[in-house]
Amino acid sequence: xxxxxxxxxxxxxxxxxxxxxxxxxxxxxxxxxxxxxxxxxxxxxxxxxxxxxxxxxxxxxxxxxxxxxxxxxxxxxxxxxxxxxxxxxxxxxxxxxxxxxxxxxxxxxxxxxxxxxxxxxxxxxxxxxxxxxxxxxxxxxxxxxxxxxxxxxxxxxxxxxxxxxxxxxxxxxxxxxxxxxxxxxxxxxxxxxxxxxxxxxxxxxxxxxxxxxxxxxxxxxxx
Numbered sequence: 001x002x003x004x005x006x007x008x009x010x011x012x013x014x015x016x017x018x019x020x021x022x023x024x025x026x027x028x029x030x031x032x033x034x035x036x037x038x039x040x041x042x043x044x045x046x047x048x049x050x051x052x053x054x055x056x057x058x059x060x061x062x063x064x065x066x067x068x069x070x071x072x073x074x075x076x077x078x079x080x081x082x083x084x085x086x087x088x089x090x091x092x093x094x095x096x097x098x099x100x101x102x103x104x105x106x107x108x109x110x111x112x113x114x115x116x117x118x119x120x121x122x123x124x125x126x127x128x129x130x131x132x133x134x135x136x137x138x139x140x141x142x143x144x145x146x147x148x149x150x151x152x153x154x155x156x157x158x159x160x161x162x163x164x165x166x167x168x169x170x171x172x173x174x175x176x177x178x179x180x181x182x183x184x185x186x187x188x189x190x191x192x193x194x195x196x197x198x199x200x201x202x203x204x205x206x207x208x209x210x211x212x213x214x215x216x217x218x219x220x221x222x223x
Contacts, residue, residue, distance in 0.1 A: 003179050004186045005134060005138060005182055005183075008131065008134070008199060011202070012206050015203050015206040015207050015210070016206055018206075018207075019206050019207075019213070020139060020143055022210050022213040022214070024213035024214070024217055025143055025147070028147065028159050028162075029146070031159065033158075037219075037220035038093075038162075038216070039090065039093070039096075040216050040219035041212075042086050042089060042090050044107050044110045044216070044219075045212075046086045046087065047106045048110055048212070049082055049083045050083070051114035052114065052133070055118055055121055055129065056072050057072065057076065058118065058121045058122065058129060059072040059075065059129060060072035062126050062129070063126075064126070071177075085165065087101060089161065107219065109211050109212060109215040110212065112208065113205070113208035113209075113212060116204060116205065117129070117205065120201055124201075127185040127186060127194075127198070128198070128201060130182050131198050131201050131205075132202075132204075134202065135205045135206040135208075135209045136205070137174065137175060137178045138175045138179060141166060141172050141176075144167035144168070144171060145172070147163045147166075147167065148164075148167040151163045151164060151167075
């Protein structure tokens with residue numbers, strides 16, 4: 001039986017492909033992504049994750065059960081792990097300090113995406129918020145699995161560490177948990193009657209993910 005996430009991905013199939021098969025991902029897979037593009041992406045993704053931590057705090061605020069609270073706590077923990085990895089990579093690869101990262105302004109595309117997610121959660125319910133989060137949370141697992149063979153075949157792949165993180169068992173389990181949690185929330189709230197509205201949220205967030213990759217390429221060209 002298909003999950004709600006499967007239905008959302010099918011409804012936004014064109015946008016999903018644009019996101020998960022973006023030129024940024026193609027170049028990362030081939031190992032030809034310019035280092036400057038990866039640097040700009042990582043800096044902005046650090047700021048992105050700070051806002052996503054706020055979104056998970058909002059999940060805690062809107063929680064209706066201990067399960068919801070535990071999910072929020074686990075999500076914040078995973079995000080803190082990701083941000084620490086970003087700081088580590090930016091220091092090792094580009095010599096940037098935490099202060100350098102913090103002092104870099106958020107890109108408008110980053111602001112637009114993250115505030116859209118927070119607004120979806122503030123004005124909607126937990127299902128709206130989790131749907132807005134899902135292209136990132138679940139999409140990165142799909143991308144990690146897609147890129148894994150490139151790393152398996154080349155231990156010296158320049159983006160092996162990033163790919164290995166998102167193809168790892170712990171992150172794949174994070175994505176599976178997100179799919180299951182969306183289904184559980186949908187069972188509470190009659191998602192069929194709201195499906196068109198939820199698709200709009202999912203599609204907008206997926207477009208924003210593709211724009212985020214493009215931002216990395218564009219900022220590198222203008223750096």
